[in-house]
Amino acid sequence: MARQRTEDTAGGAAAVFGPSAVTEYLEQVVEQLRDQRGGAPSDSIPALAEADPERFGIVIATADGHVYAAGDADEEFSLQSISKAFTYALALEDLGAEAVHEKIDVEPSGDAFNEISLQPGTGRPANPMINAGAITSTWLVPDSERDLRRDRIRAAYSRCAGRDLAISPEVLAQEHDAGDRNRALGYLLASAGIIEGDPIRALEDYFAQCSVLVTCRDLALMGATLANDGTNPVTGEEVFAPGTVSRVLSVMSSCGMYDDAGEWMVRVGLPAKSGVGGGIIAVLPGQLAVATFSPALDRHGNSVRGVLACERLSQDLQLHFSRTARASRSTVRASYPIDQSPSMVRRNAEADAVLAEHGTDAVVVELQGDLLFTGAETAIRTVREVALDAEYVVVDMRRVDEIADYVLPLLARTRAELREAGRTLVVVDGGRVSRSVLEGEPPLEVFPSRAAAVKWVEDALLERHGGPGCTPSRVVPPDSELLSRLDPEDARAVQARTVERSWRAGANILRSGQNFAGIHLVVSGDVSMSVRTPTGERIELQILGPGMSFGEMALGSDGKQHVTLTAVTDVTARVLTPEALAELEEQDPVLALRLWKAIARDGYERADQQWRDAAVHASATDW
Template identity: 50%
Template sequence: MDSPIENYLRRIHAELAGLKDGKPYSAIPAMANVNPDCFGIALATADGYVYEVGDTREEFSIQSISKPFTYALALADLGMEAVDAKVDVEPSGDSFNEISLAEGTGRPANAMINAGALTATSLVKGSGGRSRFKRILDTYSAFAGRDLDVNQRIYTSEARSGHRNTALGYLLRSFGIIETDPAPIIKDYFRQCSVMVNARDLALMAATLANSGRHPLSGDEVLDLASVERVLSVMTTCGMYDDAGSWISSVGMPAKSGVAGGILAVLPGQVGLAVYSPPLDAHGNSVRGVAVSQRLSHDLGLHFVRAARTGRSAIRAIYDITAAPSGIRRTDEAAEILAEHGHRVQVIELNGDLLFAGAESMVRALTELPDDVELVVADLRSVDEVSDVAIRLIAEAEDMLRRSGRELAFVELEGTVAASLQELGRETASFTTRSAAIEWCENRMLEGHGTELVLPDTIEPADSPALSPLDPDDAQLLQDMMEDRTYDDGDVVRRVGQRFGGVFFIVSGQIMTSIPGPDGSRVKLATLGPGMTFGEMAMGEDRRQETTVKASGPVQVKVLTADAIDELAEQDPVLSMNLWKALTQDAYARVEQYLREAAVRIHD
């Protein structure tokens, strides 16, 4: 099944591909002839799933997007105090190549401008047989999750045309900010800007920062959390240079751009976004990249003010109904059908918040369901908040499920998600307990995959599973001994503590059994339907009713009373003994089912 998120990204890509403003960067000759129509969007979740649309595998030089990662390596090597002594954390308000140095000390305003980036490069030292640049390149590769390399043609072009950066390097040396010969440092800076990446790489690099420095696919810790916090903080205030204020108000994510046309943005705990499109605006930022970021932030609720909570997967468990059946006792034939086809019903338990990241994990799970799944139950009882973005994504996923012949149902105490979908014109089944939802699904499976006899409206006692071990004539004889009784919806048929009153055979309708819970509330045990029995567990002189039995709708039963059972024992002891054996066999089967369902009933 298609993903609603991929479909959304395709729509945004098609719409913004027509945006023709801006021009590719031409100050570096090797980058001057890039195709201005290249356009890719990659969105990586904190658990490593990447949505890609357009030219996401087209490689380009990382340029200034390298700055946060070199700064991160310097922080990891030396600690904040040592790095802060050389480069500040204040926004400069200037463009990326301005000479923003503190008066007197020469300290650069931050590590995102060129002067600060040169300083950060100078702070990285060779170690363990690896040169400074080899360590920088390895760090970039670890963030991307693959080996990256330098484009020598772009590096040579940068080195030949980068007079301003060369001058900045020597100016920093004059202030003692760079403490050694600046020439090798300047070359390494040009090399780091010439590392080749694609939009997918940048999205995973951003997702690693979003995931507290741990790569979402490999699980490797690339950067410690304290350094991640510092890097993202500086990216928030300084990453977009003299457009930082407008960016943080309209997009609301720490970000970094590069003159090759890339933009990287991070929503901590949730996603990493990357866009590649070469035409730049007056600030040196990708025109389409800015437009995409603004649209996604608005449409998907990615602004940090709206999406402040952690975006860990909202999915607690996924299983089919064979692992957690309803509390209904089925006939043997029905049980066989459910055992064979129960995998066609999947239950998805969710918890936490359904903001963008949480809704994304739910929608992704829906799109990855096996082809033979027919019904999906989303259990939302442990969900704290459901955003408007989540409702829209769920609505699109529900549409896609319906188009593929599937159906979605909810378990929620208030029914708010189903009500919200109804306002959008979608009728979706909703239940307050998981047992009720699974019961509904089981009935749908039996209707679709069984015969009309699997869910009959009426079953006489002689045809019930409990009496199936008996000779048909004996079963009919027992039925003839029974009393007819009827009950209306809500009527109490038996109460806890009552003495044995006979064996009740349900002819039509449904019966619900429950027991008192620890807090005095009623705990539902099972729903019984036609052909099923109750009351026999209290057989015996000193036994009493252990459950409350109540009619759920109109109910017709036949009762083999205690007096009739006593009379049978005197007149036909063989049949009486066979009846006991049949009822005991049926009771054992029921106890086994109750044990399998215990965890589900307690949860409900």
């Protein structure tokens, strides 16, 4: 049997980085609500009355099978009325919606769960979530050729939970002894023709389904199966058809929380079902399920702490159906190492060799769509998994549409967890992260562009793994990328014809449309190369550092600059002016020809590398 992907299993991200920020959030909720001691355990049978009211657990299971648990997540308790939703689903699978509807309506009753009443006229139970409807659902499930009804019901629950669940003999015996009111309902249903024949066996099987033992973790996976359109997200087994799940969740929305269902939908806004054993299951279709366990009940028969916990999660994580994310693509758009799509910085051969060797030590994770809870959970999980093998993780949030308030603190906490394990997380936000998060503890490293973030990571890798020649702060012209293509004597001769010029950080060095203004050999500082789109948006193409050159491309494009060059830091360069180049061609045409060959070779190699980088980036991100 497949094993659920959970935060507390050995190995994986949890073993390296500790609990996820999601798990830590749930642990905080458990601790903050433990002092809520209203209500009392059910006294309907001794096994419930004797339950420890201090027990409290919360579990979230996502629709793709990841589990986050806090508190008493593995304490067993009896399923009780939560079983009603799953037996109803099994009856729908066996007989179809029309046949089941002939016996059980789907209207809220407004009565207590064990009210002895049937609808006037039809004689049907109001819905399958009250006892009369649940007993009818149990009766509707037929025996199979190999298994009795009771075993088929338990097997369906087990397939939803992903493990074999057992019936408690102790609870079953007590349910049998205390079952006179339910027997009265059974005979009432028989007298109305809803149950055909003797209801005793159906009643005993109903007692058995209520006596199935589960943990909060089991319950969350059962809910996640409903959230995943009836397919268990861990085992991959389809337990119920999507149409069945749709009907079950609809009935849970209006009838699942007994006579408190209306208030529940206003305050929590999730299809849910509770049981007097202290469990609650709540489902956000397509995304997740929440399960809680705490035995003390309110006057409606719902867990006091469980209701408070669900309200808290719905509010904090914006799980209410009226606030959930609109349908969109997967939150994680792409994930790829930076050597597949490097920065726009032109580097020397020594640096290129180091980055080629260590490029997989840094990974970019691109996000998109709405970053609410399920999107944030997926993003954080992906970051933690990527960081198992990478020293640096760049989270690109520029394509994210909506960011919930709680997401950035979760991301900051994840960054702290990674930092403690020797990893570094940085964020590309496009200017959307608030100052409060930037200045929080621990703060996030935030960059306005992917190019700036990847450059920062590359510089860090070079500092860690490379020598001083990888990131020189100053490069004399003969050692520059362009002039090093000449022999040393020729390089010195060209340098002798250059003049030194300097620019302060932020100054424009060359503008698009400007006439050829000479070949600039960067001695120190960084230069940004950019263009403007037809709509006026500035797009950064490349960062040039010491040893790089610019300006010469205008020689091959009608003598005009087609890009803008701006000083990122204070910049010093040696410039071969147009006049000096013309003089060189006139006075030493052989050297001029060799310089032109070096310029052409440099240009072709740059273009070839840019095409390769563009192709790799497109293949890495084209989802």
